[in-house]
Amino acid sequence: MWDxxxxxxxxxxxxxxxxxxxxxxxxxxxxxxxxxxxLKLMLKVDANEVITDAKFQTFGCASAIASSSALTEMVKGKSLAEAAKITNEDIANFLGGLPKEKMHCSVMGREALEAAIANYRGILLPKAEGEVVCECFGVTDVEIRRAIEESHLRTVEEITNFTKAGGGCGKCHDRLRELLAESAKQGPKAKIIPLRAAPRRLTNIQKIKLIEEVFEREVRPTLRKDGGDIELIDVDGDTVIVSLRGACGSCAKSRTTLKEYVEKRLREQVLDTLTVEDDRP
Amino acid sequence: MSAVIYLDNNATTRVAPEVVEVMLPYFSELYGNPSSMHTFGGQVGEAIIRARTRIAGLLGADPEELIFTSCGTESDSTAILSAIRANPGKRHLITTRVEHPAVKNLAENLQAFTGHKYRVTQLGVDGEGQLDLAEYERAFAEDTALVSVMWANNETGVLFPVLEMAEIARSRGVLFHTDAVQAVGKVPINLQESAIDFLAMSGHKLHAPKGVGVLYVKKGTPFTPFLIGGHQEKGRRGGTENAAAVIGLGKACELAAARMTLENTRVRLLRDKLEQGLLAAIPNSLRNGHPANRLPNTSNISFEYVEGEAILLHLNAFGVCASSGSACTSGSLEPSHVMRAMGVPFTAAHGSIRFSLSSYNTEDEIDFVLAHLPPIIEKLRGMSPFWHNRPQGV
Structure with a gap:
């Protein structure tokens, strides 16, 4: 039971x-x-850049719902400039604190707010920039460095609590320790410079989103004509694990469907290195 | 309506009042050490012998084949590590992807901490949580030391064909362990007629207190103790016996034997009423696990597009206790390994709720949940962005 x-x-x-x-x-x-x-955060901003209304839709646990709701209360009546200063700590404090394992819920609030403000200004957020450190949750070094600096994080566990990075398979823990060491060396005020200009690549979350879009737009309508369907089960690196449902599940040609049709569409429209596998080979 | 509606009996159970009653004297006046030479301690030893006989009766085992431990996890660890020590040249284990952490994490650690000198094959399950026996037969290697497969899955209640699997292991000269923590007291067990070498059970899952478990070791099976110390349990497990709990477990096993039919009739009917009622009342809800081949008390249902912890806390506000396979309830950030192994899609895995009943539940309680859960799901879906954008017309 969470406290x-x-x-x-x-x-x-x-x-x-x-x-x-x-x-x-x-x-x-x-x-x-x-x-x-x-979290989907919706704001109504007037001509003076004052937030006149705020609403949300959230899928998540109690602290995710509470953080989202708190955020909408906090931003109402504020100017965009004031709202932009709200940190995840502010959201947690508004609620009288969150269990440390749930701090990522407040981070989600801050990220949604940033995304909403960027959306208002017509700016694309450079989310995909940087090196993907945590493959499980698609967290980049830029996000992790920012969390380390803003919230004064000192351990891998704290990074996981705030950003989710390292909360899945745990393979990135060594890299997280390196990031902590670098940040400690640079001191709290040091300017954060990405190590190198990493090639543009998709985070896991972006992959999932794009794959779902292709499924919805093209793949499902086609399969459903034959009484079948497809579910996205998991994305592990470049391996997309899916489950064919309905008539497709028992169809002898399902493997051909996966490779010749689904994989081809995903390679064309998402990433040309993706491979598609059935969850029950 | 009582203050609490307890539908989380796969997590732990109420200690039966009859069990409490037989235990109480051993916390007060009957405090002797069962190993002592005097009658005062000896009478405790005799009560433990009687308890051992009752437990053996429920398991269809010889009382000598039982070792008292502190919990199911200790029983699992003891069995697995003993089997490994008995087969020094053999470095392969067969288990499943859906084992309880007591087995899963031990097997994975064994693999990691020995620099992969040990190999573990984890058998997969299908969409209804069932194993494939052909895959099992193919998994054996020359150096397979042990098979460890749970009797019933704690999250879905799905039963595995452990009797048949144990026969297959025996025919290949491989030891067979089963974690039967969820099965004991709910399905008939007769170990002497089986090829099972080790079986782990836990007291608090069948109305005995926490802090007592049992490991069955078939006569003639090589055995190395896990806790090394005094001569208790014939040198197979050091440490003074948890006398009151052991005696309570004896009573609980006697009650379980008497209530086995009840579990499979009245409890099953209540479980089915709950499950069918929820599936009918709530759209986009799915049962996880095979409908027939499972424990009579367990129902695992996914409510798509909502998150499990949020459901549980709304139920909690009504005093209803259940559990979830969602990531948020565990703090592990990933949904349950059982749901993932079954290929339950993301839309449903995070919203899986397990209801596990006992013979103490009443029809009024089930009616209460049937009345109160559908509006909770509706409310949470009302605020879920995915519910509004879900695929339509499937």
């Missing part, structure tokens, strides 16, 4: 500002089904 404050429980059981704003002009979406939490 949630009364305010977290209240904001979870009676969330404020759930819903949609049809004419929102600043929308930020972060997270995914695969990660277990996601």
């Amino acid at each position: 949630y404050t009364d305010k977290v429980k209240d904001y979870f059981l009676n969330p404020r500002n759930v819903g949609q704003i049809d004419d929102a002009n600043a929308v930020g979406e972060v997270g995914s089904l695969a990660c277990g939490d996601a």
